[in-house]
Amino acid sequence: MMEDSHGQGDERQDRQFAEVFLPHLDAAYNLARWLLRSDHDAEDCVQDAYLRAYKAFPRFRGGDGKAWFMTIVRNLCYTQLKKAQTHESGESFDEEIHGGAEAAQAEELRRKADAETLQLSLGKLPPEFREMIVLHDLEGHSYKEMAAIAAIPIGTVMSRLARAREKLRDEILASPETSHGM
Amino acid sequence: MECKEVSPLLNAYLDGELDLTTCVSLEAHLAACPACRQRIEAGQAIAAAVREQAPRFSASPYLATRIRASLREAESPHGNMTGWKALPIAWIYSALAGVLGIIIFAAAFLSPVTESSPLIQVAMADHIRSLQVGHLMDVISTDQHTVKPWFMGRLDYSPQVVDLGPSGFPLVGGRLDVLDHRQVAAIVYQRRKHDINLFIWPETGTRLPTTLITHNGYHFVGWTQSGMNYLAVSDLAEGELGDFVKLIREQTN
Numbered sequence: 001m002m003e004d005s006h007g008q009g010d011e012r013q014d015r016q017f018a019e020v021f022l023p024h025l026d027a028a029y030n031l032a033r034w035l036l037r038s039d040h041d042a043e044d045c046v047q048d049a050y051l052r053a054y055k056a057f058p059r060f061r062g063g064d065g066k067a068w069f070m071t072i073v074r075n076l077c078y079t080q081l082k083k084a085q086t087h088e089s090g091e092s093f094d095e096e097i098h099g100g101a102e103a104a105q106a107e108e109l110r111r112k113a114d115a116e117t118l119q120l121s122l123g124k125l126p127p128e129f130r131e132m133i134v135l136h137d138l139e140g141h142s143y144k145e146m147a148a149i150a151a152i153p154i155g156t157v158m159s160r161l162a163r164a165r166e167k168l169r170d171e172i173l174a175s176p177e178t179s180h181g182m
Numbered sequence: 183m184e185c186k187e188v189s190p191l192l193n194a195y196l197d198g199e200l201d202l203t204t205c206v207s208l209e210a211h212l213a214a215c216p217a218c219r220q221r222i223e224a225g226q227a228i229a230a231a232v233r234e235q236a237p238r239f240s241a242s243p244y245l246a247t248r249i250r251a252s253l254r255e256a257e258s259p260h261g262n263m264t265g266w267k268a269l270p271i272a273w274i275y276s277a278l279a280g281v282l283g284i285i286i287f288a289a290a291f292l293s294p295v296t297e298s299s300p301l302i303q304v305a306m307a308d309h310i311r312s313l314q315v316g317h318l319m320d321v322i323s324t325d326q327h328t329v330k331p332w333f334m335g336r337l338d339y340s341p342q343v344v345d346l347g348p349s350g351f352p353l354v355g356g357r358l359d360v361l362d363h364r365q366v367a368a369i370v371y372q373r374r375k376h377d378i379n380l381f382i383w384p385e386t387g388t389r390l391p392t393t394l395i396t397h398n399g400y401h402f403v404g405w406t407q408s409g410m411n412y413l414a415v416s417d418l419a420e421g422e423l424g425d426f427v428k429l430i431r432e433q434t435n
Binding site for chain 1: 190191192193194197199220223224225226227228229231232233235236237238239240241242245246248249250252253256307310313314373374375376396398399400417419422
């Protein structure tokens with residue numbers, strides 16, 4: 001507990017902090033790298049996130065540590081995006097799901113969606129959509145966890161992820177056919 | 183249900199995030215509507231393409247070193263007085279005395295296992311260590327008939343290994359670990375990207391967290407069945423870990 005001398009208590013807390021949060025390094029880096037699209041910026045952002053989390057750790061009252069930490073990472077990414085003005089906010093931020101008559105494209109999608117096309121197409125989505133796909137399909141977060149990380153209602157997670165996949169589908173379908181498709 | 187009600191729900195359906203009632207009426211619609219079935223298929227293709235093809239960037243080993251160093255640096259003049267540290271020391275002591283009293287009372291009469299009990303502390307350390315690269319599994323297999331015999335000769339008991347792949351919790355392997363002062367079997371399952379460690383060892387009388395407890399974002403559930411102790415540890419959402427435990431209990435005899 002924390003009634004022992006400050007020095008000892010702090011040391012234990014420090015060790016605990018590293019044990020609990022360093023296993024999330026790859027997840028944090030992956031999110032930052034996808035949002036910022038630069039190795040260097042992602043590394044700086046993640047390092048900054050660890051420092052901030054470390055300082056805020058005494059106020060962290062248990063619960064989902066990973067979601068708490070990912071929220072810090074995400075917020076720092078957005079601060080950075082705003083600063084760099086790379087945030088493509090000119091684009092209309094349309095959360096409506098269209099779900100039109102575009103059904104019979106599964107085959108074409110499978111053929112076109114190689115690693116390179118995916119990376120390019122996903123990179124073209126606005127960050128608010130990109131992060132939904134990264135958090136869900138790459139990091140395996142549930143809707144509830146995503147709602148906590150992005151600070152939005154679960155209903156919004158649902159519609160935004162759906163919209164993100166629609167946009168991604170459109171980007172993939174609009175991309176040129178690659179030679180090594182089958 | 184009509185197509186226009188169904189289409190905003192298709193992704194949640196694919197992701198297993200719909201409640202049971204909505205699921206049932208949506209499936210009824212799907213059975214009758216080829217267009218929505220095709221939409222589902224396109225949605226599946228997208229999600230699968232991302233999972234299989236999109237790169238998951240990993241941090242360079244150098245970044246971890248850099249972060250450890252910056253944390254060490256930050257800790258020396260440990261920030262400024264924040265939170266409870268800023269309170270007058272007398273308040274802290276009286277608050278602590280109160281808290282301590284409650285904890286002693288609780289330990290003696292109420293809660294059998296708390297997050298500070300050695301079993302939970304060690305299990306958390308085991309789980310966290312297992313998440314670090316290369317520590318998760320000694321035997322990597324999705325086949326229960328490979329994992330179970332692997333423990334023979336390594337342990338003086340034989341843990342039951344069940345496969346929950348069809349229920350969405352694929353078996354990924356097993357390893358030896360240390361818990362409750364002895365060697366135990368750790369069976370590893372996965373749900374999406376979340377690892378679940380299921381520790382199994384012969385009943386010792388050590389008390390288990392029979393109702394779910396949470397510590398540092400990890401959940402712990404334990405029970406005893408057929409003379410064996412079971413302890414599941416994961417950062418998976420509570421409800422899903424509950425489902426996992428239920429399935430294991432049903433399929434273990």
